[in-house]
Structures are given as C-alpha cells and as structure tokens.
Amino acid sequence: MHPGGDPKWRFAMLACLVSAALMVVALSLPRIPLFVERPQDYVSLHLLLELVAVVVSVMVVAIAWGSLGKRDLPRANVLIFGFSLVAASDLAHALAYEGMPSLIVDGSVELSIFFWLAGRFIEALSLLLVAAGVRFHGTPLRWLAAALLLFAGLLLTGVYALHLLPDTFVPGQGVTAFKARIEYALCAANLVLSGWLFTRFRRERNVRFLWLGLASFVMGVGELAFTGYVDPSDAISLLGHFYKVLAYIFIYRAAFIVAVHEPYRLLSRTTELAQAREQDLNRLMQNLPVGVVRLDPSLAIRFCNPAFERTFLSDAAAETGRPFERAINADLFGQLLPLLRNALRGERGQLDGAYCAPQGELRHGHAIVVPDGDGVMAIFTDTTERERNLQKLELSMRENSDIRLALDAHAIVAFTDARGVITKVNDKFCAISQYARDELIGRTHSLLNSRTHPREFFDDLWRTITHGEVWNGEVCNRAKDGSLYWVQTTIVPFVGDNGLPEQYIAIRADITKRKQAEAQALHIALHDELTGLPNRRLMTERLLQATRKAVRSGSYGAVLMIDLDNFKEINDTLGHAQGDALLCQVAGRLQQVVRDVDTVTRLGGDEFVLLFEDLGSDLDQVIARVAARAEHIRQRLGEPYQLSSLQLGVSPSIGVTLFSLIDDQPEELVKQADMAMYRAKDAGRDQVCFFDPAMQTEVVARAMLLRDLRQALENHEFCLFYQPVVDGQQRILGVEALIRWQHPQRGMVSPATFIPLAEDSGLILPIGQWVLETACRQLVSWAQDPERAHWHIAVNVSARQLNQVEFVDQVTAVIDATGAPAARLRMELTESMLQDNLPRTIGKMRTLRQMGIRFSLDDFGTGYSSLSYLKRLPLDQLKIDKSFIDHILTDANDAAIAGTIVALGRTLGLGVVAEGVETVEQMRFLVDSGCEVFQGYLFGRPVEAAALGRSRESLATS
Numbered sequence: 031m032h033p034g035g036d037p038k039w040r041f042a043m044l045a046c047l048v049s050a051a052l053m054v055v056a057l058s059l060p061r062i063p064l065f066v067e068r069p070q071d072y073v074s075l076h077l078l079l080e081l082v083a084v085v086v087s088v089m090v091v092a093i094a095w096g097s098l099g100k101r102d103l104p105r106a107n108v109l110i111f112g113f114s115l116v117a118a119s120d121l122a123h124a125l126a127y128e129g130m131p132s133l134i135v136d137g138s139v140e141l142s143i144f145f146w147l148a149g150r151f152i153e154a155l156s157l158l159l160v161a162a163g164v165r166f167h168g169t170p171l172r173w174l175a176a177a178l179l180l181f182a183g184l185l186l187t188g189v190y191a192l193h194l195l196p197d198t199f200v201p202g203q204g205v206t207a208f209k210a211r212i213e214y215a216l217c218a219a220n221l222v223l224s225g226w227l228f229t230r231f232r233r234e235r236n237v238r239f240l241w242l243g244l245a246s247f248v249m250g251v252g253e254l255a256f257t258g259y260v261d262p263s264d265a266i267s268l269l270g271h272f273y274k275v276l277a278y279i280f281i282y283r284a285a286f287i288v289a290v291h292e293p294y295r296l297l298s299r300t301t302e303l304a305q306a307r308e309q310d311l312n313r314l315m316q317n318l319p320v321g322v323v324r325l326d327p328s329l330a331i332r333f334c335n336p337a338f339e340r341t342f343l344s345d346a347a348a349e350t351g352r353p354f355e356r357a358i359n360a361d362l363f364g365q366l367l368p369l370l371r372n373a374l375r376g377e378r379g380q381l382d383g384a385y386c387a388p389q390g391e392l393r394h395g396h397a398i399v400v401p402d403g404d405g406v407m408a409i410f411t412d413t414t415e416r417e418r419n420l421q422k423l424e425l426s427m428r429e430n431s432d433i434r435l436a437l438d439a440h441a442i443v444a445f446t447d448a449r450g451v452i453t454k455v456n457d458k459f460c461a462i463s464q465y466a467r468d469e470l471i472g473r474t475h476s477l478l479n480s481r482t483h484p485r486e487f488f489d490d491l492w493r494t495i496t497h498g499e500v501w502n503g504e505v506c507n508r509a510k511d512g513s514l515y516w517v518q519t520t521i522v523p524f525v526g527d528n529g530l531p532e533q534y535i536a537i538r539a540d541i542t543k544r545k546q547a548e549a550q551a552l553h554i555a556l557h558d559e560l561t562g563l564p565n566r567r568l569m570t571e572r573l574l575q576a577t578r579k580a581v582r583s584g585s586y587g588a589v590l591m592i593d594l595d596n597f598k599e600i601n602d603t604l605g606h607a608q609g610d611a612l613l614c615q616v617a618g619r620l621q622q623v624v625r626d627v628d629t630v631t632r633l634g635g636d637e638f639v640l641l642f643e644d645l646g647s648d649l650d651q652v653i654a655r656v657a658a659r660a661e662h663i664r665q666r667l668g669e670p671y672q673l674s675s676l677q678l679g680v681s682p683s684i685g686v687t688l689f690s691l692i693d694d695q696p697e698e699l700v701k702q703a704d705m706a707m708y709r710a711k712d713a714g715r716d717q718v719c720f721f722d723p724a725m726q727t728e729v730v731a732r733a734m735l736l737r738d739l740r741q742a743l744e745n746h747e748f749c750l751f752y753q754p755v756v757d758g759q760q761r762i763l764g765v766e767a768l769i770r771w772q773h774p775q776r777g778m779v780s781p782a783t784f785i786p787l788a789e790d791s792g793l794i795l796p797i798g799q800w801v802l803e804t805a806c807r808q809l810v811s812w813a814q815d816p817e818r819a820h821w822h823i824a825v826n827v828s829a830r831q832l833n834q835v836e837f838v839d840q841v842t843a844v845i846d847a848t849g850a851p852a853a854r855l856r857m858e859l860t861e862s863m864l865q866d867n868l869p870r871t872i873g874k875m876r877t878l879r880q881m882g883i884r885f886s887l888d889d890f891g892t893g894y895s896s897l898s899y900l901k902r903l904p905l906d907q908l909k910i911d912k913s914f915i916d917h918i919l920t921d922a923n924d925a926a927i928a929g930t931i932v933a934l935g936r937t938l939g940l941g942v943v944a945e946g947v948e949t950v951e952q953m954r955f956l957v958d959s960g961c962e963v964f965q966g967y968l969f970g971r972p973v974e975a976a977a978l979g980r981s982r983e984s985l986a987t988s
Contacts, residue, residue, distance in 0.1 A: 038237060042228075042244045049273065053251045057258075062265035072263040073129040079271045080124035086278040087117035095170050104165030104679060107173045111166060112156025114177035119149030122185065128262075139262060143198045144188045147212055150253070154219050157246055157281075161227055161239070165679070204260035213257045220250025236675040238284045245280035248273055320547040321410035324402055328867060329354045329370060329835050332405065341395075341412050343388065353870075355835065359386050362395075366408070369399040373406040375792075376570070382413070398548055400555050401567050409551045411544045413518075442517060442538035448531055450474045462517075462540060464510035475536075478507040480514050495523045495534060504541065516545040558632040560610055561617035569631035569639055573696040576643050580690045583644070586652040590640040590660060591685040591703035592620075592667070595715040597636035600678065608673050612680065615671050623659075623666050639700065652688065653720070660684050660718040668716065681716035683707055688721075698732075736791055738773060739784055743796055747772055750804050751972035755824070755943060755965045758957055764822035764856070766965065767805045768972045769797070789828060798831045799840065806850035808975055813851060818978075824856040824886060829863040838877050845881065852882035858909070860888050872902060879904045886943070890931060901938065907963075908935045912946025915966070919951055929959045936960065 065072040094109035123145035124130070130137045166173055198209035205213075227243030230236065252273025259267040321338030325331060331352050334343070342358050354370075355363050362385040369379040380398045387393045393414040400407050442462055445454040452470050460467055463478060470477070483506065494501040501521045506514055517538035523531035556568040564572070573589065580587050594616065601609040613636065620630045620638060629641040642659070645652045667682040685707025689699050702721045710719040742748055749772060752765035771779040788794040805823045812818035831837060845852050857878070863871070875885055886907040887900075910931050914924045928944070935942035944956045947966030956964065970978075 038240055039231075042240055045244055046224075046247050049248050049251050049276075053254055053269075053273075056266055056269055057254060061260060063261060063263070064265050064268060065263045069263060070129060072268075073127060075268075076127055076262075076271065077124050077130070079275055080120050082275050083278045084117050084120050084124070086282045087113045087120065089282055091117065091174075104167050105160070105163075107166035107168065107170060108156065108159050108164060110170050111173040111177045112152060112159065114174055115181055116149050116153045116156065118177070118181040119145050119152060119184065122181075122188070123149060126188070139199045139201075140197070141188050141192060142262075143209065144192060144195070145184070146256075147198075147209075147216075148184050150216050150249075153249070154216060154223065154246075157227075157242055158219075158223055161223065161230065161242065163677075199262075202260075205256070205258065210257040213253045217250045217253040217257075220246045220253065224250060234675070238675070241280050241284035245277045245284065248280065249277035252277065318547050318551060319543060320551065321412075322551055323354070323408050323410075325354050325370070325406045325408070327374060327404050328833055328870065329406070330870075331357060338410060341387070341393075342410065353835070359388070361385055366397060366399065369397070370406055370408070373399045373401050376401050376567075396544075398552070400552060402555050403567070407551070407555050409548050411541075411548070442540065444470075444475075444536045444538075446474075446534045446536070448533060450534070453533070459538075462509070462515060463507065475507075478509075480506045480508040482506040482514070491521070495521050496531060498523050498525045498529070498531060504545070505538075506545075515540065515542045517541060558634075561614055561632050563617050563621075563630055563632045563638075565631065566633050569629065569633070569641065570696045572629050573641055573699060576641060577689055577696065577699070579643065584647050584690070585643075586645045586647065586649065586688050586690045588640075588642040588645060588652075588656045588686055588688050589699045589703045590642070590656075590663070591700070591707040592638040592640065592663070592682050593707055593711070594636040594667075595681045595683055595711070597680065600680070604673070604676070608676075611673055612671055612678065616667060616680075619666050620663070623663055639703070649688075656686055656688070657718065657720075660686055664716070664718055683710040683715050684718045685710055686718065686720045732787070735779075735784065736787055738776075739771075739787060739791070739793055742771060742773075743800060745774075747774070748797070748800060749974065750801065750808070752808075752823070752975055752978055753965060753972040754970045754978065755822075755963060756969045757964075758962055760969060762821060762978075763963065764824065764854075765978070766824040766858070766972075767801060767808075767826075769801055770972075789830065792830065794828045794830050795834070798828055799844075801825055802841065803844050803848065806844050806848040806855065809850040809854050810848055811975075813854075820854075822854045822856050822884070824858050826858045826888065827863075829860075832859070832863055832871060832874065833867065838874050841878060841883070842881070853884075855882075856884045856886055856907070858886045858888040861890065868902075872904065875904045905940055907941040907943060909943045909945050909965075910961075912966075915944055915946045915948075915952060915956075918955055925955070928956065928961075932956075932960045 090113045091110050094106040094113075123142050126137045126141040126145055128137050128139050128142065196208045197206050198212075199205055224243045224246035227239045227246060231239040231243060252270045255266045255270025255273065261267075316335055318335060318337060321335065321341050323331060323334040323338050331350060331354055333350070342362070362383075365381060365383050365385070369381055372379050378398070378400045380396070382394070382396050384392060384394050393412060396411045396413050398409045400409075441456075442458045443456045444452055444459050446452050451472060451474055455467060455470050460470070463470070465477070491501050491503070500523070501519075503519055504516060505519045506516050508514055518541045520537045522535050522537070524533050524535070526532040556565060557563065558565045576587050579585075594612075597609065597612075600612060613632070616636075616638065617630065617632060620640065624630055624640060624642075627643055631639040631641070633639055640663070642656065645655060664682055664684055668679070671678045671680060685703045685705065687699055687702035687706060706719045706721040710717040713719065749770050751768045751770050753768060754762045755764045755766060756762055769781060769785075771781075771784055773779050785794070788797055802825055805825045809823055812821055834840070844850075845855075879885065884906040885904060886909055887903070887905055888909045889911040890908045908931060910928055914928050914931075917924045918928055919925075932942050934940075941963060942961055943963045943965055944952075944961050945965050947953050947956065947964045947968050949968060952966075953964060953968060
C-alpha cells in the first residue's frame with residue numbers, strides 16, 4: 031500500500047502543515063507580552079510545561095531500559111544515554127529560570143538558555159543516532175552513568191564558566207544574534223532529520239520513523255519561536271514551549287509503539303500462527319493414506335490418525351494415554367513388540383504380516399517403526415488388496431497354464447528368460463513404465479534402473495532366484511520420462527528338469543503412493559517441524575556415521591553447539607510467532623554458510639548443532655580451520671534480523687569439539703560441545719569456545735568407565751552385599767540387598783559412581799534384572815536354613831525398571847524360575863519415581879502385591895511427598911532417610927521430622943524403618959519416638975551373605 035493511503039501518514043502530513051502554518055501566523059503578528067501584572071504565573075506555567083517534557087524523557091528512558099533493552103540493548107543504550115541527558119538538561123533549564131528559588135546559584139535567563147540549548151542539541155543528536163541505527167554496546171547502567179557524568183560537566187560549565195561564552199539574551203532587547211543563529215541551526219537540523227525519517231518510513235513502512243519524523247518537524251518549527259522574543263514570557267516563547275511538549279508526545283508515541291504496542295500486536299498474532307501451524311500438521315496427518323500412531327516410552331498412545339483408527343482400532347480404543355497393547359489386536363501387538371522395543375533403543379525396523387482386524391477379518395499389513403523423540407512412531411499400510419491379487423494370480427497360474435491369465439491379472443507382470451531378458455509384459459507394465467511393449471521386449475530390467483539401490487541389492491536378488499527360490503522386495507524404478515515409481519515385487523523362478531531356472535515371472539504392485547506417504551511421515555519424524563532441519567534423532571545417526579568414517583579415513587570432524595543469547599526475552603516480549611520467525615532466519619543463514627557435506631540440526635528451542643566432516647588429518651590446521659569457520663558463523667548470525675517492522679540484533683554462543691577417536695560416541699560429543707557452549711556464555715556470551723582438554727579428560731574417563739560397566743555383567747564382576755534390618759531387640763528381620771562392583775583393575779567401585787552412569791546409559795535394566803534374580807536365588811537358599819528362613823530381602827527398583835511395559839511379567843518370570851517365596855521379597859521405591867504415570871505404577875504394584883511381594887518407600891521425606899497419593903499406594907513400609915537420623919540428637923527439626931514420619935506410618939498402618947542408625951543414643955531416641963525397626967552401621971555394615979551373623983550374639987559383635 032502506498033503511504034498516501036495510510037491514515038497515520040495523512041495525519042502526520044496534516045500535523046506538519048498545521049504546525050508550520052500556525053508558526054508562520056504567529057511570527058507575522060506583533061509582539062504580544064503576557065503575564066505583565068503577575069510575572070510569577072509564567073514561572074509556574076513554564077515549570078509545568080518543562081516537567082511534562084522531563085517526565086516524557088524519563089518515560090522514554092524507562093521504556094528503553096525495560097522492554098526495548100531485552101530485545102536490542104545496544105539500540106536501547108542510545109535512548110538511555112541521550113534522553114537521560116535531555117531530561118537532566120530540561121530539569122536544569124526549568125530550575126535555573128529567573129524567578130525560581132535559588133539552587134547552588136541564583137537563576138537567570140542566560141543560565142536557563144544555556145541548559146535549553148544544550149538539551150535541544152542533545153535531543154536532535156539522539157534522534158539522529160537512532161535514525162542512523164548507531165548502537166552503544168555495554169550495560170545500560172554504564173551509559174546512564176556516562177550521561178550523568180556529562181551533565182555534571184554541563185552543570186559545572188553553566189555555573190562557573192558561563193561568562194566565558196557569548197551572550198544569548200540582553201534584558202530589554204531580547205535574544206542576541208548569536209542565540210538566534212543557534213536556534214535557526216537547530217531548526218534546520220530538525221527539519222532535515224524529519225525529512226530523512228519520513229523517507230525511511232515511506233521505504234521501510236516502520237511506523238516508528240513516522241512518529242519520530244513528526245516529532246523532529248514540530249520541534250524544528252517550534253525552534254523558530256525562540257529566535258526573536260524580547261521577554262521570555264512573550265506569547266511567541268510560550269507557543270514554542272507548547273510545540274516542544276507536542277514534539278515530546280510524538281517521541282513518546284514512537285517509543286511506546288516500539289516497546290509496548292508493537293510487541294503486543296505481534297503477540298496477538300502468535301496464537302493464530304501457532305494454531306494455523308498445528309492445524310496444518312493435523313491436516314497432513316489426518317489426510318495421510320497410511321495409518322500413523324505415536325507412542326510414549328511406556329508404549330501408551332500419544333496420537334493416532336483416522337487411517338490408523340479405521341484399520342486397526344476398535345471403538346474408543348484410541349484414547350490418549352491408553353496402553354497400545356490394549357488398543358489393538360493381541361496377535362498384532364505381539365508381532366510389533368520386538369520392533370517397538372528396538373525403536374525405544376534408537377533402531378528402525380519394518381514388518382510384513384497378517385493380523386485379525388477388529389471386525390474379525392484376516393488382513394495383511396506393512397509396518398515401519400521408527401524412534402520419535404523419547405517414544406516411538408509406527409506407520410502402517412494395509413496391503414490386503416495386493417496380497418489378494420497375488421493370490422488370485424498364483425491360483426490362475428496353477429489352474430491354467432495359459433500365461434494370458436497372468437498377463438491379464440490386476441498386477442504389473444513381466445516374463446524374462448534365464449538371462450533376465452524380457453520376453454512378455456502386460457499392459458499395466460507398459461503403463462507404469464511409459465515404455466511401449468516393443469521397447470521392452472528383448473531388453474533387461476536395467477532399462478528401468480533408478481540407481482536408487484546399491485549393487486549388493488541386485489546381487490542378493492539374483493543369488494536368490496538363480497537358486498530356484500522366490501524373491502520378495504520393494505524396488506524403485508525409473509519411468510521413461512525420468513520419474514521414479516516404487517513397486518512391491520515378487521519374482522518366481524520356473525525350474526526345468528535340470529534343476530536350473532528356465533524363465534522368471536515378476537509380479538509387481540504399484541506402491542508409489544504408499545512410499546511417498548511413508549517418506550513424508552518419516553520426514554516428520556526425523557526433521558524439525560518449524561525449520562525443516564534434521565532433528566536430534568537424525569543428527570545422532572549422521573554423527574554416528576561421521577565418527578565411524580573418521581576412524582576409517584583418519585580425518586578429523588567437528589561438532590558445533592550454537593545457542594542464541596537472550597532468546598527467551600524475545601519470545602516473552604514479541605511472542606512465539608516472532609521467535610519462530612527468528613529461528614527460521616537463523617536456520618537459513620546456517621544453511622548458507624556450511625558446505626553440502628555438513629549437517630545443520632535444530633535440537634529444540636534456540637539450540638542448533640552443526641556437524642563438519644572431512645576437515646583433514648593435521649590437528650593444528652583443523653583447529654585453525656574450524657576456529658575460522660566458527661568465527662564466520664558467529665559474525666553472520668550476529669547481523670541484524672528483520673522481523674516485520676522490527677530490526678533485532680541477536681548474538682550466538684558457540685561451543686566446539688573435535689572428533690576422530692574410535693571411542694567417540696555421538697551423545698558424548700554433543701555433551702562436550704554443550705559444555706564448551708556454556709563456557710562461551712559464562713565468558714560473556716557472543717563468543718566461540720573450544721572444549722577444554724581438562725573437561726575432555728573427565729569425559730574420556732567417564733566413557734572408559736561406561737565401557738567397563740557394559741562388560742561387568744558378562745564378566746561376573748557384580749556381587750550383592752546385604753545389610754541387616756533389625757527390631758528393637760536387634761534381632762534380624764531381613765536385609766537390604768546392595769550391589770557392589772569388584773573391578774579387576776579399579777578395585778571396589780562405589781555405587782554412587784556407577785549407578786548414575788547405569789541409569790543414564792540404560793544399563794540399569796539388565797543390572798536391575800541381575801539383582802532381582804540373585805536376591806531371589808538367595809531367598810531360596812535361606813529357605814532351607816531355620817535361622818534365616820523368615821528373613822526378607824529388600825531390593826531397590828529403578829524408575830526405568832518400573833516404567834517398563836513388561837516389568838510385572840519379568841518379576842513373575844524370575845519368581846517362577848527361581849522358586850523364591852514372593853512373600854519374602856520386598857521392593858524399595860523412591861518418591862521421585864511416583865511423580866509420573868501414577869495410575870499405571872499403582873496398577874503394577876497391586877498386581878505384584880497379589881503375588882505376595884511387599885513395597886517400601888525409600889528415602890521418605892527427601893522428595894515431594896503428597897499424602898493424596900501416599901494413601902493410594904499399596905505400601906507396607908516407610909524408610910526414614912539417613913539425612914534426618916544423622917542429626918536427630920542435635921537438630922530439633924530433624925527430630926521433629928523423624929517423629930512425624932513415625933506417627934504418620936502408625937496412622938496409615940505402615941511400618942517404619944530408620945536408616946543410617948550409627949549410635950546407641952540415636953536408637954534410644956527412635957525407640958522413644960515409637961520406631962520399631964532399624965538399619966545402620968550400629969547393627970552391621972553391608973557384607974556378603976556368608977558373613978551375615980546367624981544369631982543375635984553374632985550380630986551384636988559385628
């Protein structure tokens with residue numbers, strides 16, 4: 031739209047015309063003295079007008095410091111510096127006016143004019159700097175201090191050196207020629223500046239420039255009122271002050287639009303854009319011709335599209351949060367379960383099979399299962415019609431040797447001789463390939479080769495069919511016009527009397543649409559929805575390939591972690607729509623500055639990862655090369671971004687790590703780059719930092735420990751120690767099983783060292799299974815010992831174990847396999863494990879409790895306990911954490927907490943165990959508080975089973 035059609039532009043032009051005309055009229059009138067009888071009234075009015083200007087200046091500073099400073103601090107610093115100085119100068123002008131009470135020195139017209147001219151000069155200069163896009167780097171406090179320091183210099187000049195400057199006012203005669211020339215110069219400067227600002231508005235359509243241009247024009251015209259008055263209270267001088275106030279209102283309008291109005295306007299669009307993007311994604315998923323279902327880590331349904339519901343689910347089975355196992359046919363779930371488990375470990379898989387539909391009909395399907403963040407996405411295609419067509423064709427061939435039946439079937443059919451030369455094709459083959467029959471006969475299928483499949487693919491195909499076996503697979507071919515199409519292919523060899531194939535029949539079905547839909551769904555799973563860049567999952571795959579390639583080639587690679595500084599403030603002030611637009615521009619710039627072989631990834635939020643490969647084998651050269659590229663990226667990302675009418679400056683912090691070693695793991699490299707990135711932030715942001723070798727030493731040590739931990743189970747390096755749990759008479763009631771790792775070189779490794787590592791790596795699952803099996807075998811062994819048969823064993827269960835879909839089945843299998851008495855097995859949970867999926871956790875606990883297994887809540891009181899879920903849990907026991915026992919005799923709070931837990935347990939009908947009891951005094955206090963069961967070094971340290979005391983006497987001396 032042309033600016034002339036904009037109401038704001040018309041208003042600005044009308045305001046300029048009216049203000050100029052009014053000033054021309056005012057200047058043409060004879061002198062009109064005011065306040066002759068009560069000159070003090072003008073002093074009051076003058077103070078009021080100047081205070082309006084001062085307040086507006088302070089508000090501009092406040093807006094710049096607050097809202098604008100969060101988005102573009104260097105530009106905000108210009109306003110903070112300039113208008114702080116303007117506010118101080120205008121306040122000094124008002125206070126120094128003749129007739130005002132004395133402050134330091136007596137007021138005078140000369141002193142007041144000095145501060146007036148200083149304020150007008152600084153004001154025009156500030157608007158010029160804003161229009162030119164000049165930026166002051168540093169903190170706002172620094173520039174505020176600079177403004178105050180400069181004003182102190184003006185104040186000293188006005189008070190002590192004013193006599194050294196030319197006169198600006200002569201009583202009875204008015205302003206001097208020197209003062210008039212300065213006012214004319216200020217007028218010209220403001221008018222030129224207004225013209226530039228208006229031009230920028232017409233070119234950039236940024237309304238901020240319109241209001242600033244109008245302010246400059248009014249201020250420039252108003253300066254004419256101060257070129258010829260005789261007395262400061264003349265009507266023309268008063269009019270000039272009104273012009274100044276009006277100009278300041280326009281300045282405030284510009285600052286308000288930039289800092290408040292514009293962000294709120296953009297924020298109002300955020301919800302609409304987010305909803306539109308969500309609707310586009312939903313529309314895509316709704317219209318996909320293949321079924322799509324997304325599952326969380328516990329294999330509960332997060333989302334499924336209509337195609338999946340129609341084909342695989344019964345009524346109301348797709349409720350969000352419903353276990354997938356209960357939503358689909360049990361036989362189909364059994365076929366998919368291995369693929370789902372592999373996908374949770376980061377592996378893709380696919381399956382062709384038959385299943386029973388909800389309506390009882392036998393159908394065929396093709397499934398692709400891929401990782402999806404922390405869960406799984408499965409893509410299903412109904413292939414029933416294709417299977418039926420193939421069966422009809424095979425039946426026709428068996429019942430009638432006439433090959434026309436096959437050629438007329440509803441499939442794409444070709445016959446070849448033993449060498450693979452095409453001898454016959456049907457019409458559907460010609461239609462899909464776009465070749466005429468005479469162009470195909472006598473040629474081989476290499477005519478259709480799309481170069482999509484590697485040579486090994488076809489080697490396997492020929493190896494299968496030349497041995498007389500049927501080959502099945504999906505093949506991508508190229509049609510005559512160059513387009514690609516996919517076919518599901520079955521090649522059947524016809525074997526002669528000599529046992530060798532004499533000819534082959536290839537029966538195909540067009541699956542192009544299915545493959546396109548699968549590719550689209552896979553793209554959604556492996557790419558960021560907002561920017562289209564690869565996501566974390568695809569980045570991990572490519573990084574794994576890159577590290578393996580680096581080992582083979584001996585060439586270095588690099589991982590760069592990029593985080594935008596202060597991005598959260600942009601989202602908070604401008605809205606997520608503008609934040610998303612900024613992220614898209616960042617993604618575009620990153621793709622422009624990298625090579626084709628490099629990978630740009632968005633991990634989420636404002637974090638991006640770059641993967642550089644093939645950087646060379648000379649380490650010094652590689653470091654220099656990567657440093658130069660990283661610095662170029664930093665500078666490129668630091669250039670201003672244009673978002674609608676706003677221009678933003680955002681700096682990046684970049685962390686870099688190199689790789690070439692065989693032990694480099696993708697997750698470790700990303701952690702190293704992330705650590706280096708945070709070092710860049712700690713160093714002041716907008717920097718590039720390489721991974722610290724000291725940090726790398728720590729990470730390598732962790733990687734080596736993880737490597738040893740993976741081998742510990744296989745090498746039988748774990749053992750269980752048992753710590754007694756006793757009653758008030760120190761009789762053993764049971765034990766807690768505690769895992770120990772006896773490393774052949776490291777010695778005894780502390781559980782505090784390797785358990786968190788096992789949790790992070792997922793090794794806690796096989797380790798936890800081993801602990802459970804070992805403890806159950808120990809229960810079976812003690813069942814033959816009269817003194818120990820009544821002991822229970824408590825085992826710690828991790829959150830990962832409990833969240834497994836098959837956890838209950840695993841525990842049941844162990845109990846059945848070992849013959850352990852379930853009533854003697856106790857499982858210890860922690861409060862943090864109960865925060866997620868509480869209904870599912872309660873269900874598992876109740877199922878196991880029906881078998882006789884009992885549950886303890888460990889470390890009670892250290893987490894976020896909620897009585898509302900505590901009363902719902904099928905618990906038998908609470909364990910007071912050692913941290914409360916340590917100071918129970920000296921800390922009244924710990925004593926009160928311990929006593930409260932004992933009382934709570936008694937009220938809920940739960941047993942209470944005090945952990946970490948080390949002194950007789952602690953035990954006596956606990957007994958007096960009502961506690962009846964204890965555990966700690968006072969009664970015995972964790973030891974192997976054979977070393978446990980067999981009686982109270984042996985315990986007492988242990």
